[in-house]
Amino acid sequence: xxxxxxxxxxSAVTVRDCEPRDLDxxxxxxxxxxxxxxxxxxxxxxxxxWFDGWLAERRSAGLPVLVAEVEGVVAGYxxxxxxxxxxxxxxxxxxxxxxxxRFRGRGVATVLMDxxxxxxxxxxxxxxxxxxxxxxxxxxxxxxxxGFVTVGVLPxxxxxxxxxxxxxxxxxxxx
Numbered sequence: 001x002x003x004x005x006x007x008x009x010x011s012a013v014t015v016r017d018c019e020p021r022d023l024d025x026x027x028x029x030x031x032x033x034x035x036x037x038x039x040x041x042x043x044x045x046x047x048x049x050w051f052d053g054w055l056a057e058r059r060s061a062g063l064p065v066l067v068a069e070v071e072g073v074v075a076g077y078x079x080x081x082x083x084x085x086x087x088x089x090x091x092x093x094x095x096x097x098x099x100x101x102r103f104r105g106r107g108v109a110t111v112l113m114d115x116x117x118x119x120x121x122x123x124x125x126x127x128x129x130x131x132x133x134x135x136x137x138x139x140x141x142x143x144x145x146x147g148f149v150t151v152g153v154l155p156x157x158x159x160x161x162x163x164x165x166x167x168x169x170x171x172x173x174x175x
Contacts, residue, residue, distance in 0.1 A: 011070045013108055015115040018065035018077060023051045025067075025074040029098040038133040038165055039098070041158045064119045068099075068112045075103035078112040080120060083129050091126035113146055121174045128174055133158075134166035148172045 018026065027048045034045040046054075058065050058079065065079040076099035083092040095116055099108045120128050130148055132139045140150070148170040156164035 011106075013075070013111040014069045015066050015112060016069065018055060018067045018079075020052065020055065022067050022074050022077070023055060024048070025100065026055075026065075026077050027051050029077065029100065032101070033098060038135065038158075038160055039139075041133075041160055041165065043160065062123070064116065064123075066112060066115055066119070068103075068108050070103060070106075070108065075100050075108045076112055078109075078116045080116060080128065083127075091124075092129060093120055093125050093127075094129040094131060095120075109142055110146070113142075117146070117172065117174070125174050128172045130170040130172075132168045132170065134168045140168060140170070143170045143172075146172065 027046075030040070030051075031045040033039040034042050055065060058081070061081075063079065063081050065077060067077045068075045076097065078095060078097040080093040080095040083089045083094045095113075097109050097112055097116070099112075117128060128148075130139075130143050132143065134140075134153055144150075149172075150168055151171045152169045154167040154169065157167050158165040
């Protein structure tokens with residue numbers, strides 16, 4: 001796995017495969033995203049034990065879950081899975097990336113995404129998709145810097161925190 005230096009940070013960011021010992025941080029990021037943001041359109045977070053099965057299922061399906069470490073501390077994770085369940089979509093994957101609050105703005109997401117894109121290419125995928133709440137301008141800007149292009153906005157397809165949410169779909173060709 002690669003080691004890189006995040007923008008504006010003197011600390012190296014190491015990316016590696018997620019291990020069960022990392023799942024407390026993954027769970028914490030999930031809980032934070034569910035309870036305090038529109039990054040995950042879910043109202044109740046999964047309990048911590050749910051993530052043991054989640055990681056095992058992803059591993060058995062050959063799907064990556066990558067973590068970023070900064071000075072030995074897990075700073076975030078990224079993963080992808082199938083875009084839609086039908087066979088015609090088998091060459092397209094959709095990703096997620098989350099960074100611990102104290103590491104945000106330091107380039108950790110960029111390093112994670114670079115590693116995830118490389119993995120998706122190595123795995124022979126054709127397109128990497130992102131589904132982002134349209135009000136999350138920071139995530140949209142990150143994806144634009146990484147070469148993703150907005151291919152559509154779906155108005156009011158979700159609801160959370162007592163308001164309607166628009167979904168921005170972004171696409172990165174991999175080959």
